[in-house]
Amino acid sequence: MAEVTYYSKEGLEKLKEELQYLKTEGRAKIAKAIAEARDKGDLSENAEYDAAKEAQGLHEAKIAKLESTLASARLIDESALDTSKVLALSIVKLKNVKNGAVMTYQLVSETEADLKAGKISVKSPIAQGLLGKSVGDRAQIQVPAGEVELEILDITR
Numbered sequence: 001m002a003e004v005t006y007y008s009k010e011g012l013e014k015l016k017e018e019l020q021y022l023k024t025e026g027r028a029k030i031a032k033a034i035a036e037a038r039d040k041g042d043l044s045e046n047a048e049y050d051a052a053k054e055a056q057g058l059h060e061a062k063i064a065k066l067e068s069t070l071a072s073a074r075l076i077d078e079s080a081l082d083t084s085k086v087l088a089l090s091i092v093k094l095k096n097v098k099n100g101a102v103m104t105y106q107l108v109s110e111t112e113a114d115l116k117a118g119k120i121s122v123k124s125p126i127a128q129g130l131l132g133k134s135v136g137d138r139a140q141i142q143v144p145a146g147e148v149e150l151e152i153l154d155i156t157r
Contacts, residue, residue, distance in 0.1 A: 005069065006076045006088050006122075011112040015073065019066045022059065030056045069111065083155050086130045088122045093154040094130075097138065102153070107131075126150070 007015070034056065037049035076089050086092055091106045105120045107130070113121040120127055129141035130152065138151045 004072050004074055005109045005111070006074050007109050007112065008089055009075060011109060012070075012073055012075055015066060015070055015111065019063065019070065022063050022066065026059055026063075030059055083157065085132055085134050086152065086155055087132075089157065091156045092130060092152060093156075094150045095153055097149040097151055106157075 030052065033052040034049065037046055037052045040046060040048060083090070086107065088107055088109070091104060093102065093104045095102050103118075105118055105126070107122045107127045108119045110121045110123055113119055113124070122128075122131070125143055126141055129139040130150070133139055133152055135152050135155055138149055141148050141150060
């Protein structure tokens with residue numbers, strides 16, 4: 001069985017929408033590409049047909065992976081989250097002790113992670129160093145650029 005992963009309502013809906021798209025429009029596009037390639041003649045020497053069949057295999061593998069992810073996905077009730085310590089889906093305001101830079105991240109599942117949107121995976125080194133900590137706590141975290149010390153300024157949601 002796959003590892004249980006926790007999602008926000010938004011993240012879970014996104015996964016369901018992607019799966020629905022892949023099963024409907026995605027499959028239809030691949031079937032059309034296979035039919036067009038098949039119409040071009042001898043299948044034994046038809047590279048376009050081979051490529052379309054390979055794309056179909058990759059597409060079906062992606063569907064299977066998404067179905068497995070959804071089967072082990074759990075929705076987190078965001079209204080019941082404890083904001084006294086850092087947990088999955090917490091929004092954490094941090095200060096880099098060395099340079100004074102302030103940043104805000106939300107800890108989300110790996111598939112929801114998007115650094116540009118301020119969402120980091122709960123499995124990332126920074127999130128792992130913050131989990132369970134409270135406002136005012138400092139965390140020494142090993143990152144690719146070396147060690148960084150972060151102070152937790154605020155925890156919301």
